Amino acid sequence: MFDELRKKVSNAVKGLIKKEEKEELAATPEEAPPKQAESLAKPEETHAKSIENSSPKEENPLELNLSISTKIKGAFLGEIRLSESDIESFTSEIETAMLQADVSYNATEDILVALKEKLSAARFKSKTIKQEVLESVRQSFLEILNRSKEGVDLIEFIKTRIAANELPVKILFIGPNGTGKTTTMGKLAAMLKKEGISSVFSASDTFRAAAIEQTEHHAKTLGLPVIKSRYGADPASIAFDAIAYAKAHSLPVVLIDTAGRQETNKNLINEMLKMVKVAAPDITVFIGESTAGNTLSSQISEFSKHMKIDGIILTKLDCDAKGGNALSISYTTGIPILFFGVGEGYDSLRRYSKEFVLDAILPNN
Secondary structure, eight states, rough: OOOOHHHHHHHHHHHHOOTTTTTOOOTTTTOOHHHHHHHHHHHHHHHHHHHSSOOOOOOOOOOOOOOOOHHHHHHHHEEOOHHHHHHHHHHHHHHHHHTTOOOOOOHHHHHHHHHHHHHHHEEEEEGHHHHHHHHHHHHHHHHHHTSSSSOHHHHHHHEEEEHTTOOOOEEEOOOSSSSSHHHHHHHHHHHHHHHOEEEEEEEEOOOOOHHHHHHHHHHHHHHHHOOOOTTOOOOOOOOHHHHHHHHHOOSEEEOOOOOOOOOOHHHHHHHHOOOOOOOSSEEEEEEEEGGTTHHHHHHHHHHHHHHHEEEEEEEEEEGSSSTTHHHHHHHOOOOOOEEEOOOSSSTHHHHHHHHHHHHHHOOOO
């Protein structure tokens, strides 16, 4: 996950401080006499000299290099202030990497504006420039991730409601068809069960007979009850029955599945609004496929026009090497991501954190 973006950004950072093969360290008379630069560089093993002794250059379309004048200043002063051309070249490669990794255009532009400001104002120590540039990139990404609200901790929310005897907690799962709503519902039920919290399934996806069977399969595997009806039945009435069952059997949580629907289908959206009115969910979770690219942010934005979305679960992140959606969603929607789906097993829900995203894209080493 995030492999493509991490690799490209990492290579761009490395390229910013890497000397081109066979490039000679030189300066114009106005900058510094060549002999003086050489005599200073050898005994002190300056940053410029260490670059010259680095490993052979690998072919890399993202490779960038500090200008000669910038390297000379680093050799004499022990610190570097990046030139405008260095910054423009570097941020251009970062821009390409982000757009190719499904980060939205507007989010990319905002990140680059912040990054350019940081790089222009900074003075980097010659020996630690890589780490300092990487930190500037990290902070620029963090500013985008901070645009989204803090997500609710589902487990703690449910525990608080149990303690206050305000039950049952109703969680509604929505999203386009094929994103993994039913499977994600099973994963969350398994997570709750590990915490000693029981739940009941509402098999309210009645548009697909296979969806009812899939919900039954998860219920049987996890040893949990499921409320269902026939194919084509009214989804809202099944949710109503599931809530009544939870109350009668003192079950603290109702997990409500729904049929996949496109955000542009008004009839299906109206049916969803009916379910929201009948079930009155405490938490509504949008299930989105991370491999959907920039389409995902548009889907979430359109759904949120019709109903309140409390959080997002991104599925199939283990199949997505790009990873830019987390940044795009934070920028475009402001709706918090709660979990990442990273596999097929019941234990493959990973809690979202900004640090996890940043570390995945920009390793500290």
